[in-house]
Amino acid sequence: MSSRYYEAEREIPEPQAANRWFRYAQEHDIDVSRAISLWEDAATLEGERSREAVADCGIRIVPPGR
Numbered sequence: 796m797s798s799r800y801y802e803a804e805r806e807i808p809e810p811q812a813a814n815r816w817f818r819y820a821q822e823h824d825i826d827v828s829r830a831i832s833l834w835e836d837a838a839t840l841e842g843e844r845s846r847e848a849v850a851d852c853g854i855r856i857v858p859p860g861r
Contacts, residue, residue: 796859819852
């Protein structure tokens, strides 16, 4: 089972969510390696703080098992 991604309560495909996150990260001077780390961590059950960071761009991530 994989994570699910939402934009304004509408489920969207992971590539679309990732594109939005990485565009946001670039526009907000978030280092690429940090953006990747946050994205990957947000997809884990333990990644609540990373999900909060990603949510700043308007994407909500629901990890497997939630």
